[in-house]
Amino acid sequence: MKAQHPTEIRLAAYADGELKRGERREIERHLERCAQCQAELAGLRALSVRLREFALPEGVGRDLWQRVQQRLPERRTEMQPAPGGFLRWLLPVGLVASNVVLQAALIVALGLWALDSLGILDWRTLATAWLPAGVQLPHLSPDEAIAHLLSWLVAAPLGPGFSALTQVWGVDVSPLFSWLMPGALAVIASVGLALLYLSWLLAYWRSQTHAASPDALRLSRKGASQWIT
Amino acid sequence: MVARSQQGDKEAFTELVRRYQRLAISIAYRMSGDAMLAEDAAQEAFLRAWQRLASFEHRGAGSFRAWLCRIVTNMTTDLLRKAHLTAPMEALSLPGGVCPDEAHLRQEQAQAVQAAILRLPEASRATLILREYEGLSYREISEALGIPMGTVMSRLNYARNRLREELASQQVSESAS
Numbered sequence: 001m002k003a004q005h006p007t008e009i010r011l012a013a014y015a016d017g018e019l020k021r022g023e024r025r026e027i028e029r030h031l032e033r034c035a036q037c038q039a040e041l042a043g044l045r046a047l048s049v050r051l052r053e054f055a056l057p058e059g060v061g062r063d064l065w066q067r068v069q070q071r072l073p074e075r076r077t078e079m080q081p082a083p084g085g086f087l088r089w090l091l092p093v094g095l096v097a098s099n100v101v102l103q104a105a106l107i108v109a110l111g112l113w114a115l116d117s118l119g120i121l122d123w124r125t126l127a128t129a130w131l132p133a134g135v136q137l138p139h140l141s142p143d144e145a146i147a148h149l150l151s152w153l154v155a156a157p158l159g160p161g162f163s164a165l166t167q168v169w170g171v172d173v174s175p176l177f178s179w180l181m182p183g184a185l186a187v188i189a190s191v192g193l194a195l196l197y198l199s200w201l202l203a204y205w206r207s208q209t210h211a212a213s214p215d216a217l218r219l220s221r222k223g224a225s226q227w228i229t
Numbered sequence: 230m231v232a233r234s235q236q237g238d239k240e241a242f243t244e245l246v247r248r249y250q251r252l253a254i255s256i257a258y259r260m261s262g263d264a265m266l267a268e269d270a271a272q273e274a275f276l277r278a279w280q281r282l283a284s285f286e287h288r289g290a291g292s293f294r295a296w297l298c299r300i301v302t303n304m305t306t307d308l309l310r311k312a313h314l315t316a317p318m319e320a321l322s323l324p325g326g327v328c329p330d331e332a333h334l335r336q337e338q339a340q341a342v343q344a345a346i347l348r349l350p351e352a353s354r355a356t357l358i359l360r361e362y363e364g365l366s367y368r369e370i371s372e373a374l375g376i377p378m379g380t381v382m383s384r385l386n387y388a389r390n391r392l393r394e395e396l397a398s399q400q401v402s403e404s405a406s
Contacts, residue, residue, distance in 0.1 A: 009382045012389065016360065018367050047393055051361050053339040054346060060264045061254035061271055065246040068275045072239050 005037055006030060015044045091200050099193050231293050235282045242282070245293075246275050252294070252363060253301045259358045260305040262347045266312065270305040277304065298365065298373040302355045309351075345395040353388040360385055 006027055013019050014027045031037055233241035253274055257267035278300050285296055359365040359373060370381045
């Protein structure tokens with residue numbers, strides 16, 4: 001039975017000296033009786049020889065070390081440091097922390113709103129107890145002022161208080177809109193945070209896969225277009 | 230030498246630059262085909278290496294070489310993109326209608342090889358250069374470019390096949406004319 005030809009990749013690995021002894025012998029045994037693979041191998045070797053024609057011009061970069069030496073700063077810290085452990089984690093930790101705070105505030109606000117809706121807790125009474133005595137907003141009754149203030153401070157930015165806010169201001173909105181708005185705000189906030197996470201992840205991935213990027217490009221177009229022939 | 234450079238020893242690092250400058254220039258030149266760009270890329274790559282040496286995990290001379298190769302290939306690619314130079318073919322077109330003497334013929338053949346290499350996609354070009362010109366093993370290339378060994382082998386195979394096709398077709402058209 002005729003042995004199968006090695007794949008192109010395997011033959012190239014043989015030519016590159018990348019195979020283990022056993023695999024190498026197997027290929028050599030095949031080569032002894034396969035003219036097609038012998039030709040393929042010869043083609044690979046001929047290509048390597050041909051590639052040598054693309055030689056490095058004489059004298060290029062001979063004094064490179066001197067130019068590098070001149071540009072080395074006295075201390076490594078004088079150069080822009082690569083993002084260290086602390087800086088690298090500052091942004092994601094900050095994002096996670098802010099997300100946790102937002103979510104906690106949302107849950108508390110939702111809880112208060114639910115208790116108020118069920119009549120278990122009168123949040124206006126509770127709010128009166130928290131506010132300093134004599135706080136009064138112009139053109140509003142004390143009760144409205146407290147509700148207004150609470151809406152601004154706690155509920156309005158988070159969504160669940162939006163319904164209360166519209167009622168206090170007397171804005172004519174449909175009940176459905178009032179119910180949907182808190183959820184919509186929460187979704188918008190979550191999408192915003194998700195985008196922030198994603199952008200950080202992309203930036204981090206790029207910094208890891210791209211070990212270097214030119215921070216001091218002084219290459220002139222003229223210089224770049226001069227080809228060595 | 231690497232360990233001393235990591236401690237901030239400039240003399241030790243300069244010695245490293247002397248030792249590896251030809252490697253860096255060779256990669257950058259063969260990636261770009263432009264001597265000036267290659268010098269810029271190699272210089273910036275060494276400065277970047279100096280910046281990042283503290284975070285480099287030294288596991289022998291091979292690992293430093295692979296790490297440096299990665300910085301040089303990335304730097305050259307970035308400079309090429311910034312200079313909007315991806316395939317400088319117009320500068321490498323062969324003069325037609327000339328009966329070449331041997332030296333001229335050799336120069337033309339070298340230009341043909343250079344043009345074919347520069348026409349390869351960047352990823353395959355970098356893999357081929359590290360293998361054919363710098364003699365890196367598949368494992369070292371995998372480490373240098375941050376790609377699996379299987380990808381190294383497939384990129385090499387692609388690059389070699391394409392080069393063989395291009396150079397063969399050029400030879401046919403030259404002999405026909």
